[in-house]
Amino acid sequence: MGNPGKGCRLPPLFLLCTKDRANEIYKKVEDQKSSRGRNQDALLAACLYIACRQEDKPRTVKEICSVANGATKKEIGRAKEYIVKQLGLETGQSVEMGTIHAGDFMRRFCSNLGMNNQAVKAAQEAVQKSEEFDIR
Numbered sequence: 001m002g003n004p005g006k007g008c009r010l011p012p013l014f015l016l017c018t019k020d021r022a023n024e025i026y027k028k029v030e031d032q033k034s035s036r037g038r039n040q041d042a043l044l045a046a047c048l049y050i051a052c053r054q055e056d057k058p059r060t061v062k063e064i065c066s067v068a069n070g071a072t073k074k075e076i077g078r079a080k081e082y083i084v085k086q087l088g089l090e091t092g093q094s095v096e097m098g099t100i101h102a103g104d105f106m107r108r109f110c111s112n113l114g115m116n117n118q119a120v121k122a123a124q125e126a127v128q129k130s131e132e133f134d135i136r
Contacts, residue, residue, distance in 0.1 A: 022051035029083050039079065042071040046079035053097040058104050103127045 025047040029035050035043055045068035052059045061080075065073045084097070106127055110120040 018048065018051040018055050018057060021054055022047040025050055025083065025087070029086055032086055034086060035082075038082070039071060039075050041069045042075035042079040043083070044068070045071045045076045046083050049076060049080055050083060050097055053100070056104075058100045060105070101127075101131060103131070 022044075026044065029043065029047070045064050048068075049059065049061060049064045052064075061073050061076050065071060065076055068076065071079075103124060106124055107120065110123055115123070
């Protein structure tokens with residue numbers, strides 16, 4: 001069957017933290033038997049996306065899409081909504097995914113841009129101030 005994280009190009013340590021959670025989510029959805037006929041790559045990618053959010057290691061849908069086996073952002077987004085709805089119906093309560101803040105992505109994005117530590121700190125301070133003033 002499916003294995004969220006299989007074939008992904010995400011760091012191994014990252015996958016260790018979220019793979020178990022993603023597998024739990026996938027098994028719950030699969031047990032409901034209502035996922036037949038759906039894009040399995042999108043479902044697996046959505047499970048990984050939800051697991052990342054729940055483990056406080058958020059990734060953008062675009063990042064998950066880049067490691068998914070051909071699933072598009074739109075398909076992953078639809079699968080995520082489907083999973084959240086199905087798990088909510090099963091438990092009778094909404095699925096907690098945590099809130100994403102700009103600061104959650106800041107260090108990783110700054111690193112990708114090759115910014116020095118001083119610039120990263122300035123960017124983090126700007127994000128912190130914008131959150132204090134509730135600027136969106």
